[in-house]
Amino acid sequence: MALNLPMDSSSDSMGTKRRSSSRTIKRKKFDDELVETTFNLQPTTTTTKSNPRSRTVSVSSGLDILSAQTLPSLSTSVVIPHLDRTNRRPSRPTGSSGNNRKNKKNKNHPHSINATKDLGRWKPTDDLALITCVQQTNDLRMVHRGTKFSCRFTLQEIQQRWYALLYDSAVSRIAVQAMRNLHPELIASIQSRTLYSKNEEDLLGTIKSISQPNLEDFHNLLEINGQTFYPARTPKSLLAHWQLMKQYHLLPDQTVQSLPRGESVLNFSDAEDMINDSELVDQKDEILYGELQIMDRKNKKEIRILENELGRWQVLVDNVTGSNQPDFDNQTLAILRGRLVRYLMRSREITVGRSTKDHSVDVDLTLEGPAWKISRRQGTIRLRNNGDFFLSSEGKRPIFVDSRPILASNKMKLNNNSVIEIAGLRFIFLINQELISVIRQEAAKLNLNP
Secondary structure (H helix, E strand, O other), rough: OOOOOOOOOOEOOOEOOOOOOOOOOOOOOOOOOOOOOOOOOOOOOOOOOOOOOOOOOOOOOOOOOOOOEEEEEEEEOOOOOOOOHHHHOOOOOOOOOHHHHHHHHHHOOOOHHHHHOOOOOOOHHHHHHHHHHHHOOOEHHHHHHHHHOOOOOOOOHHHHHHHHHOOOOHHHHHHHHHHHHOOOHHHHHHHHHHOHHHHHHHHOOOOOOOOOOOOHHHHHHHHHHOOOOEEEEEEEEEEEHHHHHHHHHOOOHHHHOOOOOOOOOHHHHHHHHHHOOOHOOOOOOEEEEEEHHHHHHHHHHHHHHHHOOOOOOOOEEEEEOOOOOOOOOOOOOOOEEEEEEEEOOOOOOOEEEEEHHHHHHHHHHOOOOOOOOOEEEEEEEEOOOOEEEEEEEEOOEEEEEEEEEEEEOOOEOOOEEEEEEEEEEEEEEEEHHHHHHHHHHHHHHHOOOO
């Protein structure tokens, strides 16, 4: 009969015994699991016996800017915008942990990780500019508006960076080390662009706007008030800032006076009467005056030529419209009617062709359509004494009259409603029968009475 013996917990199903340690596992206490997260949070004022003031920052010309553990205090309070309630420093829980345990915690402190990441955006030059400008103005809003950083920071980012430099030992330690590695010329350049304080602008305002100061005046002002001005100020920089204040009417003697009211107000007409016209006359420019005279002479000459040629223009061009207007008048002998325009023949002989800069014809066929294949003098239409019209071809390409070609140096009689085709352009030749009959009657009378 088999016995049902209980199996040991240290043995498996095969009967082999499992090896295990008899020592107990040491777990971490609650204090070892604590991690402080006080980065970029609003500080609370803590008082001690040695230093009753809250920790703040100060910058010296030798870059003894920030210390690794504590920060000196500013002489005046800094105007800082209101932060959200979530940015308050949480209270530290009390716990019994030794110094060795704190040192081990600081090696993997999240502050150092955040500070390393923050260096990619906040450069050492930005930290130096922020510290020096806050010392001058004591106002973060003014620093945000007037300081040019390496990239665009918001007011909230500037405020958080300032708190980190004040109250975070890891951030301040890395920032101090980075600023100490800056070149002295770069440090001097940043300090020369530091914002002006209210006291400095008040001293610059003692120089009147109506005066013409030079560098010596600002050198004397800088020597007398050396304690007030920032150490990086120079007479040249003071002169430049004073000129800016004068340009924007920020000097004390440039206060805007209230305008007078009532009848003493100067209106536009009174001001116009006060202007002396003789003072507004410009000096005569002989060269410009001579060129204007030459241009005026050329324009008058062209006008005179056009007036002389006006009598020679015997052909008038009218736009073809859909209205039924009379085609002829008492002066029109014939009409060469196209698709777009019509040419009125009012002389016994007219030339047909293409007008250019150095050649002109009576009937310019370019007004009807593309005429680049037409000769400059394509043909001539003449009216004989017996009342017959003849078209003579004078160009390189032939002219078709009622589908019959007219070669160069040949001519053909034109009848009423004859179709004339020249290089793809078609026209209808219309004759004023009443006026032509009168011409024929006069010609017959002359033949009867020689």
